[in-house]
Amino acid sequence: MRAVEFQEYGAPEVLKIVQAEAPEPGPGQVTIEAAYVGVNFADLKARAEGYRVGSLPFRPGLEVSGRIRAVGQGVEGLSAGQEVAALVGGAYAEVVLAESATVFPLPEGVDLRTGATLPTVVPTAHALLHEVGRLRAGESVLVQGAAGGIGTVAGQLARAAGAGAVYGVVSSTAKAGHALKHGYDEVFTAGSFDEDVRRATGGRGVDLVLDPVGGDTLRRGLGVLATFGRLVSFGNASGEEPWQVGQRDLYARGRSVGGFSVLALAQSAPEELRALAERAFRKVSDGTVSLPVTAEFPLADAAEAHRLMGGRTSTGKLLLRVAD
Known part of the structure; x- marks a missing residue:
C-alpha cells in the first residue's frame, strides 16, 4: 500500500510517498480502507x-473515513464493509489501523467525504462549548481561529445553542467573510481583538473564550x-511556554480556566469520547452544522496541503483524497 511519512523534521517537502505493508487488526482493532483523510494543524506541528x-520515520494523520477492511478479535458493533470515520494515528495511508473504540459508524445521510471532517473537529467544538465551556443561552462567546475547522463548527454550534453574541478572531481580514457566514456576529483580527471585544461589549467582556493559541x-x-x-x-499554536494561571487571575472576578484535547480523551476515557462523538455527529446529520471542504488534494500531494495550511490563508477543512 501507499503511505506518506517523514524521516526528518522540516518543511512540507520532507513528506514522502512510501510503499508499506498493509496492517492487520489485532484484538480490539479494525483496519480501514481509507477514502479521505483530514489535514490538521497537529500534522504540521x-x-x-x-x-x-x-x-x-513517522506517518501523520489523525482522522480518516472509509470502509472497514477487517475486524479483530473481540470487536463488537463493527463489520467489514461498513462506512466509518475514525480518530487514529497514521491516517496518511491507503489502509489505516484503528482502535475500535475510536471508530464511529457514519450517521445516516453523511457521505465519506464529509465523514473525514468529523472525528477531531466536531467533537472538539462541541466539548469546548458544552461539556467544558458550559455555554448557556444568552451568553457571549469569543472564538480564536474562527475561520479554521474548529472555529467554523464552533460558530454554528454557539448560534444554535442560543448564544447572545458570537465573536470570532482571525489572522487576517481576508478570512472574516468565511467566519461571518458560519454563525459569527462580528469578527476581529488578532492584533486588536481585546480592544475590539471591550468596545463591542461596552467594557463588560465575554462569558466564554475558546483559545487554541496560548x-x-x-x-x-x-x-x-x-x-x-x-x-x-x-492548544498552543503559538509555541510559547505553556500557560499558567493563578489566584490573582481568577479569584477577584470568579473567572475559571479549563482545557480539552480530543486525543487525550481518546486515551483516557474512550467511552466518554464515543458518547461525545455521538452527540456531536447528530448536529451534522440534523443539519445544525456544516463544515465546508475548501481544498482537496490527492494523497501524493500531502505536502501541498501542508503548504496551504501553513500559509495561514486556508479556511474551513482541508482533505487528502486516498481512494479513486
Missing part, C-alpha cells in the same frame, strides 16, 4: 517540530472575560 512524535493570546483572552467568565484552552 508533528512534521515541523516533532509534536507527539515518538520516533522516526501564550500572550491566552493572557489577553483572560483579560476580556466577564465576571464569572470561562476560558477553555485547546
